[in-house]
Amino acid sequence: MIKNIKKTLAIGSTGSSTGFGAVDALLNNSELSFSKVFACDINPAYLIAASHIADGYIQLPQSQIEDQCEAIAEMLLFNKVDVFYPIHDKEIKIVAANKHIFDHYNIIACCSDEEAVMLSSDKLLLASQLKETRITYPETIELNDCYKVSTPVIIKPKSGVGSKDTFKIFTQAQFDRIISELDDQWAHFIIQKWYDEPEVTVDCFVDPELNFVRTLCRQRLETKAGVVTKARVYTDESCDATALALADHLGLRGAFCYQFRTDHLTGSRPIIDINPRIGGGTAMSVKLGMNFPAAHINYFLGYRSEKLFLRPKHECYVTRSFSEHVFYI
DSSP states (O other): OOEEEEEEEEESOTTSHHHHHHHHHHHTOSSEEEEEEEEEESSOGGGOTHHHHSSEEEEOOSSOOGGGHHHHHHHHHHTTOOEEEOOSHHHHHHHHHTHHHHHHTTOEEOSOOHHHHHHHHOHHHHHHHHTTSSSOOOOEEEGGGOSSOOSSEEEEETTOOTTTTOEEEOSHHHHHHHHHHHGGGGGGEEEEEOOOSOOEEEEEEEETTTTEEEEEEEEEEEEETTEEEEEEEEOOTHHHHHHHHHHHHHOOOEEEEEEEOOOTTTOOOOEEEEESSOOTTHHHHHHTTBOHHHHHHHHHHTOOOGGGBOOOSSOEEEEOOOOOOOOOO
């Protein structure tokens, strides 16, 4: 039976595939129903496909910087929004750092606390935090502390999104060229050991108070524009323990995801990235009965989420394609 939640929900950054997936998952879930679901983004509604399926649309300020949190909260309040679900990394950081503003307007901000978001978003801080745990994480150093490398390695931003501005390095000559091209941007990058394919994303949900965890693995077979379009999806209960450990050590709550690859020399599975949010491919998990976005909202509303997860009995393959939405203005 669907719980009819007499609240209005707004979902941020719905112009992204992650945001669109969250809107769809919240509108078509089997456990809770909101009085209204708004899609939000900085672009006008006719450029946001999610506005086509949502109950309403809110165009947020063009630049979501810290001093605009008050304006964002006031816009949500004007539309009688009770619950705000930030989606994009930058958006989550801003909301997490300013939860007191949303609290002031009696709006529930559905994201982990600021420290957890900062730790999981900064790869250098993350390496330091996980160093004393049993969680395998690549040795990570600042790029400006490195002048010679034992290849292969990968150079990426300390707080990057997806695969943007990442460089795979297989020779010292490549490394020297990238260093020259980055010039004075060195301080914003880190360097790690490179691990071969396959790369696996693990969707996670953790309710630490109930010691409840669910995970689902998604091996990337094809990606377009950084978003997986073909994947092998399977369960691995060892990932449950990893998700619980990450929640414990970093303070992550609700739904989040991490990526791992395999060290073929040692057999270990180093985590190469952690995101304090669902991923662009989480819609695949939702399609299989694992509704991570709805569970995330459930957690921050204080509800249990067991019924939102129907773990697949067998591994399977999931593909996705684009669809068209027409707007007349």
